[in-house]
Amino acid sequence: MDQRIINLFDEYTHAPLTRKEFMDRLLKLTGGTALALAALSVLEPGYAAAATVAPTADDLETEEVTWPGDGAAVKGYLVHPKGRKQRGAVVVIHENRGLTPHIKDVTRRVAQAGYLALGVDALSPLGGTPADEDKGRELIGQLDKTKNLNNYLAALTYLRARPDCNGRTGAVGFCWGGAMANQLGVHDPKLDAAVAYYGAQPAAEDVPKIKSAVMLHYGGLDQRVNAGIPAYETALKAAGTKYELYVYEGVNHAFNNDSSPARYNAEAAKLAWERTLRLFKEKLG
CATH class of the missing domain: 3.40.50.1820 (Alpha/Beta hydrolase fold, catalytic domain)
Structure with missing residues (x-):
């Protein structure tokens, strides 16, 4: 993934950047809605898939x-x-x-x-x-x-x-x-x-x-x-x-x-x- 996108996500998660501002800038970086949503799918948490120890272990x-x-x-x-x-x-x-x-x-x-x-x-x-x-x-x-x-x-x-x-x-x-x-x-x-x-x-x-x-x-x-x-x-x-x-x-x-x-x-x-x-x-x- 483009490092600029990862840096933007880091800014969004740590700075007072609104969701709208983040998405507007993400759209500019990716060039379209489909690519922006694809980027989000690997940036934002997917907890169920990532769990390594079951809550009921x-x-x-x-x-x-x-x-x-x-x-x-x-x-x-x-x-x-x-x-x-x-x-x-x-x-x-x-x-x-x-x-x-x-x-x-x-x-x-x-x-x-x-x-x-x-x-x-x-x-x-x-x-x-x-x-x-x-x-x-x-x-x-x-x-x-x-x-x-x-x-x-x-x-x-x-x-x-x-x-x-x-x-x-x-x-x-x-x-x-x-x-x-x-x-x-x-x-x-x-x-x-x-x-x-x-x-x-x-x-x-x-x-x-x-x-x-x-x-x-x-x-x-x-x-x-x-x-x-x-x-x-x-x-x-x-x-x-x-x-x-x-x-x-x-x-x-x-x-x-x-x-x-x-x-x-x-x-x-x-x-x-x-x-x-x-x-x-x-x-x-």
Whole structure:
């Protein structure tokens, strides 16, 4: 697919670009309605086809849970392997559309690797994740940043208090969630591992606060997010933080999202996931 189309879609999903503006520009790039619709079919999510772990997988237990947040209850999708035992726990942080079926699938993948996995619905204070992704992006922009961060910190507190948690915790986030994974590293000194996929970097002056191991995954074509890499890496080195940074050349932002075929890269996603699980095994048990 023409990289200009992928860049336009990235702008649409991250900037205040209306659906009409996006479609008008897409029509100009493709030259016609039929081609524009064909492009949309591989850009926009196809959740059912992309699911890799069935919601009813025999080896997993799932439940809807809540915990007290900053001014409101927060809801989450909790998944773990069958059989009660203490496990490392992982907060799974969604993209800027909320707790979508794709992120629930990722949560199940984490659980299937042997962890207590919690997909947090950041939009809980605003009624929860809507089916309409445009509405989800709109609601994300309405979240109070401080309260939202506190809600994620409370999610880690909730997990550590569970009898089936071994006390070790990690976080993995994607895009908007990648930025939050970085922030959890900054603000939670008990966090053992923070994994950020193509997420905005924290301020350089905050990096010395990070006590967790950090793993960073970036798509080589993602100029918008990658602009912040040099300053972040310099700060990580200066602080002596244990980190791993990987740039997957020739792939786009959201390369892990297999519900969006135009941006998904199976090879990069597989390698990044193997590296992520290796870090979790080292740090969470």
